Amino acid sequence: MTMSEIDRVQGFTIPSRHVRGRVARLGPVLDEVLSAHAYPPAIERLLAEALMLAALLGTTLKDDAGQMTLQAQTEAGVVSLLVADYKAGAVRGYVQFDADRLAEMGSDPSLFGLFGKGYLAITFDQAASAGAEATRYQGIVPLEGESLGKAAEYYFSQSEQIPSFVQIDVRHGPNGGCIAGGVLIQHLPEGEVGRERLHVRHDHPEWEHVQALASTVKSDELTNPELGLSDIVWRLFHEEEEVRVNDDHVLTRGCRCDLTHIRDVLGRFPADERTDMADEAGNINVDCAFCSRIFPVSLASLTQ
Known part of the structure; x- marks a missing residue:
């Protein structure tokens, strides 16, 4: 593996399209988290996806003192609780599930099969800063879609009115380790005085263009540690007028037991x-x- 291209999040913006994005990859850090639990393969994939989503969302926080927490929960599903969070570059997570019921579902259960009618809660804790108090905001949406990434898209659409694209892929590497790759792209309001906000408009030609390009990303690109994260951004958006690569974050395993x-x-x-x-x-x-x-x-x- 090219270690500089794994356990990292690379941020970027496309100014002319009012878009910000993140592309990330987890490897040894992911293995370190999973090795503490000895989960079945289906639960490993679920937690890997949750940790990747936590990394993508958590790195949108303004400073390292903040925390992003992802929680998926249901009362009657095979998985009763899934928690993952991000703080200052560190990710952690765990899953509570019914092993007997999981064994009855086969090797590749769907998200609905695991949770049934569950919900997804995403919480951002912003730390206090000069002249501003600490703030917390949370959105809760039904756990719908084929993956946690698609459920997150629904969260941003409903709770934040921010059109988003999320794709996360997980696979086992040639030496048996787990690799997760993901991309998050969001279309932000222009926010200028006198301009209508994005969520009240009926057409989003800029966003639709970027979303179409983003949807061409391939699983083997996201999970290939030999391919640079900035190279993925270039492959997707090299025809744009300007793409700014910024906000590079190194990821670590984080357990704050003390x-x-x-x-x-x-x-x-x-x-x-x-x-x-x-x-x-x-x-x-x-x-x-x-x-x-x-x-x-x-x-x-x-x-x-």
């Missing part, structure tokens, strides 16, 4: 409640779903 923080949280509980939490050995075992690790914390250490 024993000091865990002790601090447990220390806020009354002593009798901490005693109820503890096992026979006098330890409170804190389970991190993101990294599949259990952190034992002794009652004695909390007292000290």
Whole structure:
């Protein structure tokens, strides 16, 4: 693998079309996340797609102190909960699912087969900055479409009125590792005084042109680590008047488990409640779903 072209997100803009985009690829970081769980192949693909989507959306945040969280949930589906998030270049995620029901579905279940009638929630937490308070905004839409990427397109269309194109592909590499590639393209309002906003117009010729070009991207381009991310942008949009390549982000595995923080949280509980939490050995075992690790914390250490 060409390591400079993997575990990265490359941003770009097409000024004349009022378009911004991201193209990304995950490899070793993806394997590191998946190796902590030993999920079946169908769940691995689902989480890989979610982590890629988190990387594409999270890198649109203005600073590293913000966080983007993706959550897909249902009450009656095979998958009861899927969570992935992005913060400061780090991605993490996990899935809760019914293994027995999954085994009955075959090797390639559909998104509807996994979730049934579920919903997708996308939350952006913007950190406080000079002169501005921290803000949170969230959109929740039905989990519809053939993939999480298409569900995200629906989210931006309904919740943000931003026409978007998302494609994510996942495959196993020649050495057995998992590779995910993705592209996100969005048509933003011009926002000029006196100009109508994009979402109230009935035709979007600029967007339709860019969307048609973006839809020509191939799975083997997105998941080929030998092909540069900027080369994908060039292949898609080289006939445009100007394409600006910017916002290069390196991706890492992120699990924010910290024993000091865990002790601090447990220390806020009354002593009798901490005693109820503890096992026979006098330890409170804190389970991190993101990294599949259990952190034992002794009652004695909390007292000290």
